Amino acid sequence: MKVRLGIDVGTSMIKVLYGVNDGEQKLEYIALSPEVMAVDASLITEMMTISGSDFVKPEHQAIIRLGKGLDGFFVGRMAQEQRVSVAMKPLKTSSLIPKILAALGVIAHRLDCWSFSVSLMLLLPLSEDLEATRIVCQLKAIRQFYFRDKLCKISWTAFCCYPEGLGLLLSERDFEGTLIGFQFGYRNTSLLVLEDGSLNRSKSSTTLYGFHDCLDKIAYRIPGCDRELLQSAIITSSKMNYDGKQWFNKSYSHLALREAHMNEYQISILDEAWSSGLKLYWQLLEQSWLKDRLPSSVERVVIGGGASVFISPYLKEYLRSVVPGVMCDLGITLLRLNCLLLKMINGQPNKISLLDFSICGSCWSLTEGRVIDNFPQIVEFFDFA
Structure with missing residues (x-):
């Protein structure tokens, strides 16, 4: 399976659009709170035991770690519930990788598919988009991770990064x-x-x-x-x-x-x-x-x-x-x-058509939930949604 993923790691919300190469060419949407918290392995084990993961949406229980039994990260609501606040001064790229992996984990859970390839598009502030080279090198080294203690295997096929607002x-x-x-x-x-x-x-x-x-x-x-x-x-x-x-x-x-x-x-x-x-x-x-x-x-x-x-x-x-x-x-x-x-x-599901990612890497344009043909644009989301 091939997943095409666009992510805006906003400080008010992590906003994600993704599409799957299954012939339908539809986009789905993920919204995650922006908080990220580094946690040790014992706390992850405790939270997995008491929170009843079978009855919690994956985006509400985003727990990431790179190896079984290792320390990891709470992302989104999990971190928010620990009263973690979002700092304004650190670069967005400083917490980018856990957020990307959390989005991929949610996708894997939704699709019940735990091995797939990924084409990734990032939106970053103009002053930080040049950091993309370093981020890409780090991501390429990650071939698998654990989401809610379930192994997810990924292969990276494409990366692109654009300044926020360029779309x-x-x-x-x-x-x-x-x-x-x-x-x-x-x-x-x-x-x-x-x-x-x-x-x-x-x-x-x-x-x-x-x-x-x-x-x-x-x-x-x-x-x-x-x-x-x-x-x-x-x-x-x-x-x-x-x-x-x-x-x-x-x-x-x-x-x-x-x-x-x-x-x-x-x-x-x-x-x-x-x-x-x-x-x-x-x-x-x-x-x-x-x-x-x-x-x-x-x-x-x-x-x-x-x-x-x-x-x-x-x-x-x-x-x-x-x-x-x-x-x-x-x-x-x-x-x-x-x-x-x-x-x-x-909770009102809306399917959004997907404009081909391959057009200059500028893949999405939204108007009232539909695509404008021949109008390549990097989608920008409303930050208070």
């Missing part, structure tokens, strides 16, 4: 002039510059001023709130208040629902905290990063990433003032894609 620009490779793409992620914010269809790495850049900074600034202004609680409220609110076309209410509205008798004054505190935190975060991005990175001549801008829903109004206003007349586009299918992935995560 939003690939449809514009015939564009003559300067096209820039913003990727507003949870951990990073990136600016990609395409000149006459080619990526200019020297003009592109990534900053660690991700949306987690914004959440911290907002949570600081709300009594009894922290980043994790606010992020959970955004997720819950998006499920409640989004119909695939627009947001009905403020994304922090679920915080107000925690208190049945929250008065107008308390709600006004939420409103002020949200507005002030967003503005402060935008000022940080603009003054500490963007003003020195934006090319002097820009014909078109594409905005993507999970946080773009919240940041794009500030960015568009800024661009109108510094680049009059620039065309500005909020991604390809950002909001519709969010709705689709929420349905998947909530």
Whole structure:
């Protein structure tokens, strides 16, 4: 069996698409929490004994080790339940291999097939995608591993790595002039510059001023709130208040629902905290990063990433003032894609057609759950799904 795997190891979620060469050419989706925890062999044995693995979804019990009886890793919910937090400063590549193996283990469990070949595509921040060579060397050395103490044998057939956000620009490779793409992620914010269809790495850049900074600034202004609680409220609110076309209410509205008798004054505190935190975060991005990175001549801008829903109004206003007349586009299918992935995560299965991986390694394009023919694009996921 041949598995084709695309993975975005986001700091808010590990997002995976995979397809199997079985003639159906369909994509399936895996969502894993981003936490990773190194654990010793005795704890793995204990957890396997008490957790009843036969009755737990594989993505909820991702336990990885390279040899029987060795130390290993909890990935996703298993690590989350041990109160492991996600650090923002380490490189995404520092915990990449356990996450990739966890995804492969989930696939093996779902398909009940424990020996297969793998073609892998990685999405990494622009500043880290050059680490791919080192990661590939390490992965090639792994021919087998244990997932929930079951042996999984793999052979690697292909690797490719692309900067996060590049997929939003690939449809514009015939564009003559300067096209820039913003990727507003949870951990990073990136600016990609395409000149006459080619990526200019020297003009592109990534900053660690991700949306987690914004959440911290907002949570600081709300009594009894922290980043994790606010992020959970955004997720819950998006499920409640989004119909695939627009947001009905403020994304922090679920915080107000925690208190049945929250008065107008308390709600006004939420409103002020949200507005002030967003503005402060935008000022940080603009003054500490963007003003020195934006090319002097820009014909078109594409905005993507999970946080773009919240940041794009500030960015568009800024661009109108510094680049009059620039065309500005909020991604390809950002909001519709969010709705689709929420349905998947909530247990509503959606099969997504697969565009051939072999086309320049740029394999996937999603619009309302279907493929656009002849539109190769690296898929970007909504980071708060």
